[in-house]
Structures are given as structure tokens and as C-alpha cells.
Amino acid sequence: MGAMDELISPAVVARLRAAMEAVAPTGDFSALARAEDEVPGLRLRERVDVVRDALLRDVPAGFPAARRVVRDVLDGPHLEGWMIWPVTEFVASRALESGSTRDFDAAMALLARLTVGLTGEFAVRELLVARPERGLHIMRTWTGHDSEHVRRLATEGSRAYLPWAKRVPWLLAHPRATRGILDATYRDPAEYVRRSVANHLNDLSRVDPSVVTDVAAAWAGDPDAHTPRLLRHGLRTLVKRADPAALSLVGFTGNDLHVARPRIAGDVVPWNGDLTFTAAVTNHGETDATVAIDYSIGFRRANGSVSAKTFNLGSRRIAAGGSAVVTKTHSFRPITTRTYYPGAHDVTVQANGVLSPSETFVLERADDDRRQSGARS
Structure with a gap:
């Protein structure tokens, strides 16, 4: 199992059980005790579910009981780190079982307290699915909270495509619904929050690009010192797509560009080796151009x-009538986020979205594969 999965280990579950027993000494936490033996071998998300379900079995039914025990544990020193994640899911589950508006609001408030220790962004999605408008109304009030963690819960928990998290269909159908949260936080004093705002904006580019450019244009007209950087990060997907409004907003110009086919230093890349290429970008326009340059690799799949x-x-x-030559070395050494497969790949360079012709190269087989192939022949 990966290191991430071990973030909720048997020892972490045991510490959570001890924290619960400290505030409820007469309680029966046998399901949590069993969970200590159940989490090994599971993925992180599965471990969260096991511990959440154990809490649902061990803590007396009803949201008031859940709220009481969680608040008591929060008042002590023992609830910390990754054990908080399943506790947030437990809180959301109990509030949804209740169906009460009062319990919904109390659960949102409890998640705001819990998020300071880790995050409540995954559990808040469950509440947003059930009552998106009420949830967003509460999250809007968090944008003025003293804690940057609570302010970030507002921006991160309401993202359209929050990684690892449940989708909230209502957010995808109403891409302008989070505008109030974003407007209130794009000049937040914490980089932690501003980066979340930028990722939130970038998510929306997959839903409705016009919403993104409208919001970005308003911020560009009322910026602070951090706004240009935030916009570059938040508009990154639209810039790669050569969206004219996005390019203009981040200061890229030039609408008569040509990008030559990349030139590769050898058309075969060794396994665990590097691809090195150059490409020329020419500005045929009559004025100087400020150009965003990207490259794409077409990776072979299984x-x-x-x-x-x-x-x-x-x-x-790039001056009018001038050219710039770019050089890049891209590593094919192993990384955890991508699996490489031997065979034909391609590389393309783009400037303000203007594409070069693609150039093909071959990634060699791993040494072990070549030896096995030779043995068979």
C-alpha cells in the first residue's frame, strides 16, 4: 500500500478511540476497536469509510449526541491530524440522517471548527449535495472568518472539481453560484486561500469559460499586488486553449504567430532517459508580442x-518580425503520477495556443523487456 494510505493507520484509529473514550468513559467503542484491525490493506478513502461507519455504530443515535461528543473531543488535546477526516464524515452523515435544518447548520459550524485541524472539504460536499443553496449561504459567511483554514474551506469545499471529492451536480449546473465566495477571497491575505481561489476559478473553466473571464476581468479592474499572479494560475487552462479574453487578461499578445515543428535530439528516447527538443516561434505581426509557450507530449497508453x-x-x-528559439529537456524517469509505455509518442509546441506540427519519437522498452524479448527470439 502507498504511504498516503497509511495516514489512517491502526495506530491513528487507536488514538482516535482513546480520545473518544476520554470524553465518554462509559461509552462502548468496540466498533472503533475492530476498525483498528480492518484498515490495513485498504486504500485511504476506504479507511475513512471504515472509521466513519465505526463511529456511526459506537456513538448514540441522533445528531445531538454526535455533536456533543465531537465538541467535547475538540475541547481536548487529542483530536489531531488525519483522524479528523473520518470524524468530519461522521458529523455530516449524522446531520443528513436527521434532515433537520437546525442540525444541518450546526454540522456546518462543526465542520468549520474541525477544518482548522486538518480539513472539512470532503465532508462538506455531502452537505452541499443535500442542500447546495443553504450550504453556500453559510460558506459565504466563512469568507470573513479569522482563520485562514475556515476561509479556505469556503473556497475549496465549493470547487466544481475538487480532487478526491464527491461531485456536487448543482454546482456544475450553476457555475455562477460561488461568485460571492470568490469575490470575497481573491484578495485574501493568505496565499493558502488565494491559491484555492485560483484553483476554483480554473475548475470553472471546464464548466463555463465565460464565467471565468467575466470574474477575472472584474478582478483585473480592482486588483491588489497578488491579483496578477492569481489570474495567471486561475486562467492557466484557458490560456492553454488560447482563449482570447484569458490571454489578454494575463498580458499575452500577438495574433500572427508561427511555431515550427520541434526538432528532436535523436528520435529514440532510452527508457528512464530524457527527451530534448527545440522549436522556433516567429512573430509575423507588426508589433512586439508577449507569448505564452507550452508543449504537449502525446503519451502512449497501455x-x-x-x-x-x-x-x-x-x-x-518577441519583437515584430523576430523569432525566439525555445529548448526543453523532458524527463522520462519514473514518477508516481504516470506510468510510461514503450512505443511511439509525439511532441507539439504552442504559442498563445498556435500549434506547431507534431514530431514523433519512440520511447524504448525497459532493459528487462528487451532482455526477455531477446531470450524469446
Whole structure:
């Protein structure tokens, strides 16, 4: 199992059980005790579910009991780190079982307290699915909270495509619904919050690009010192798509560009080796251009298809009639987020969204594969 899965280990579950027993000494936490033996071998999300379900079995029914025990544990020193995640899910589950508006609001408030120790962003999605408008109304009040963690819960928990989290269909159908949260936090003093705002904005570019450029234009008209950087990060997907409004908002210009086919230093890349290429970008316009340059690699997949991934190469200022040559070395050494497969790949360079012709290269097989192939022949 991966290191991430071990974040909720038997020892972590045991500490959570001890924290619960400290505030409810007459309680029966046998399900939590069993969970200590059940979590090994499971993925992180599965471990969260096991511990949440154990809490649901051990803590007396009804949201008031759940609220009371969680608040008592919060008042002590023992609830900390990753054990908080299943506790947040337990709180949301009990509130939804109740169906009460009062319990819903109390659960939202409890998640705001819990998020300071880790995060409540995954549990809040359950509440948003059930009551999106009421949930967003409460989250809007968090944007003025003293804690940057609570302010970030507002921006992160309401993202359209929050990683690892349940989708909230209502948010996808109403992409302007979080505008109030974003407007209240784009000039937040904490980089932690502003980065969440930028990721939230980038998520919306997959839903409705016009919403993103409208919001970004308003912020560009009322910026602070951090707004340009936030916009560059929040508009990154639209810039790669050469959206004219997004390019203009982050200061990229030039509408008569040509990008030559990349030139590769050798058309075969060794396994665990590097791809090095150059490409020329020419500005045929009559004025200087500020150009966003990216490159895409078409990675071969297990089924033989090719899936492209775009990477940033930086920016260049190119004089009218001039050219800039860019060089990049891309590593094919092992990483945890991608599996490489031998065979034909391709590379493309783009400037303000203007694409070069693609160039093909071959990733060699691993040494072990080549030896096995030789043995068979």
C-alpha cells in the first residue's frame, strides 16, 4: 500500500478511540476497536469509510449526541491530524440522517471548527449535495472568518472539481453560484486561500469559460499586488486553449504567430532517459508580442492509444518580425503520477495556443523487456 494510505493507520484509529473514550468513559467503542484491525490493506478513502461507519455504530443515535461528543473531543488535546477526516464524515452523515435544518447548520459550524485541524472539504460536499443553496449561504459567511483554514474551506469545499471529492451536480449546473465566495477571497491575505481561489476559478473553466473571464476581468479592474499572479494560475487552462479574453487578461499578445515543428535530439528516447527538443516561434505581426509557450507530449497508453498532456514552457517577448528559439529537456524517469509505455509518442509546441506540427519519437522498452524479448527470439 502507498504511504498516503497509511495516514489512517491502526495506530491513528487507536488514538482516535482513546480520545473518544476520554470524553465518554462509559461509552462502548468496540466498533472503533475492530476498525483498528480492518484498515490495513485498504486504500485511504476506504479507511475513512471504515472509521466513519465505526463511529456511526459506537456513538448514540441522533445528531445531538454526535455533536456533543465531537465538541467535547475538540475541547481536548487529542483530536489531531488525519483522524479528523473520518470524524468530519461522521458529523455530516449524522446531520443528513436527521434532515433537520437546525442540525444541518450546526454540522456546518462543526465542520468549520474541525477544518482548522486538518480539513472539512470532503465532508462538506455531502452537505452541499443535500442542500447546495443553504450550504453556500453559510460558506459565504466563512469568507470573513479569522482563520485562514475556515476561509479556505469556503473556497475549496465549493470547487466544481475538487480532487478526491464527491461531485456536487448543482454546482456544475450553476457555475455562477460561488461568485460571492470568490469575490470575497481573491484578495485574501493568505496565499493558502488565494491559491484555492485560483484553483476554483480554473475548475470553472471546464464548466463555463465565460464565467471565468467575466470574474477575472472584474478582478483585473480592482486588483491588489497578488491579483496578477492569481489570474495567471486561475486562467492557466484557458490560456492553454488560447482563449482570447484569458490571454489578454494575463498580458499575452500577438495574433500572427508561427511555431515550427520541434526538432528532436535523436528520435529514440532510452527508457528512464530524457527527451530534448527545440522549436522556433516567429512573430509575423507588426508589433512586439508577449507569448505564452507550452508543449504537449502525446503519451502512449497501455491500450496503444495516445493521450496528450500539456506542460508550461514559460513566456517570451518577441519583437515584430523576430523569432525566439525555445529548448526543453523532458524527463522520462519514473514518477508516481504516470506510468510510461514503450512505443511511439509525439511532441507539439504552442504559442498563445498556435500549434506547431507534431514530431514523433519512440520511447524504448525497459532493459528487462528487451532482455526477455531477446531470450524469446
